[in-house]
Amino acid sequence: MAAARHGAFHPLRVTAVEPLTDDSVAVTLAVPPELREDFRHHPGQHLSLRRVLDGAEIRRTYSICGPASGPGGPGPETLRVGVRLVDGGAFSTYALKELTTGDTVEVMAPAGRFTLAPRPGHFAAVVGGSGITPVLSIVSTLLAREPEAHFTLIRSDRTTASTMFLDEVADLKDRYPDRLQLVQTLSREEQQAGPASGRLDERRLTELLPALLRVADVDGWFLCGPHGLVEAAERALRGLGVPRDRVHQEIFHVAEAPAAQPPGGPVPAPSHSTVTAKLDGRAGSWPVRDGESLLETVLRNRADAPYACKGGVCGTCRAFLVSGEVRMDRNFALEEEEVDAGYVLACQSHPVTEQVELDFDR
The missing domain is CATH 3.40.50.80 (Nucleotide-binding domain of ferredoxin-NADP reductase (FNR) module)
Structure with missing residues (x-):
């Protein structure tokens, strides 16, 4: 079966909404047979959920709390996530107060590297x-x-x-x-x-x-x-x-804070910059507008670019920096080994060189 596309969402039916505490619920989602391979997950991964409210798209990530399917067997028939109410949280308020059995939620395939493959x-x-x-x-x-x-x-x-x-x-x-x-x-x-x-x-x-x-x-x-x-x-x-x-x-959440400054002070941005991005086997090049993150540039031209929090926390927009240099405002998702290997968070990355190339497929 072909690999799941990065930014694709799939409608999954809610089969249970179970109260856990006064301010949290567990939501169970049914996975149809044709999507079970796409939704096979490693223990510790999360799902990105999406809904449209008053014309605005809201995305949030929630971790899968159930055990992962064994290797070689069929993918999961259901997925269960835990949702805790956040003050002013548009999605968590909806999940706790409105979501009910039989509703449909749009869900992206599992992602994340906070995982442990079973071993002694x-x-x-x-x-x-x-x-x-x-x-x-x-x-x-x-x-x-x-x-x-x-x-x-x-x-x-x-x-x-x-x-x-x-x-x-x-x-x-x-x-x-x-x-x-x-x-x-x-x-x-x-x-x-x-x-x-x-x-x-x-x-x-x-x-x-x-x-x-x-x-x-x-x-x-x-x-x-x-x-x-x-x-x-x-x-x-x-x-x-x-x-x-x-x-x-x-x-899971970091309060807003000023962007981190590199040693020696801010790095001046080039007057003109272009980002080339490869996503699901297709590449394109586009000019970066003043102040834009590289993810924002890609999203203007490829609506299927993967993202969820846009705050440097979830890691959904992780991409490999093929060439050029970038400045990341914040990073709470990538480990040092990943950064050293050349990975960046597109939502936090701004160009330092006139040409930057990203690969979302690596």
Whole structure:
């Protein structure tokens, strides 16, 4: 079967909308037989969902929370994502208050590199709030497929009532009592057992992690949730001597902040610049308007260019920089190895040279 086109959306029928907490739901989508290969996913990947409201297109990404299909078998019959209400969030408000069984949602094929292919070893995650969603897929897939794998899951939530997928995680702990270590922390509620209440900052994590497990023996760390928690966990792990290539991060939301400035100050933009982009085997070249990101330039000419958040967080618009130089305003999606290999986020990239070439197909 041919690979799924990058920016293509497919209508999927909603088969369930299940309340998880007062401000979150799990949405289940049916995948028709002809699309099951396109929607085969790796544990930890996400979906981009789209709706049109008052003539404006809204796109949001939500992580798949169910286990991934086994290799060689048919693709998934259903996909389940977790949605948490965001203040003023147009899509999350719709999902919690209007979306119902029988509705249709437009969905892009799975994407994302915050993944773990099942293999023997000891893995660990530090998650906060809705950051449990992709990790739930990772843990459930890993423990089901690989009997020699162990996982330590450290969760941070405000209260027990606000904890997403509480029952699902408890079921996993009951199913794999010797291979899943679960540590729950609450920032606004006291617990009878477990760590003291309070936020998981760098200091607490530096003390807590070595008390829970042999940090040096962990084969991979997965950090997901609010920007502050992920940064704190990354600093704590770095301070504990964990190699950078063992730490993987995914951030769901980052508050608006000024664009990062390169060392030595801003790089002047060329007076005229052209971007050449290859997408789904077809290439084109177009002039970049003043102040435009490269994604905006491509979208003016190729409406099927892949994107979701446009904030440098989801990584949907990842492209390979074939030639030329660009300046990225923000990057919360690509790991250092990807940047070093030549990948950029088109939504955050601005030309530094007169000619820039991108390849979305690599």
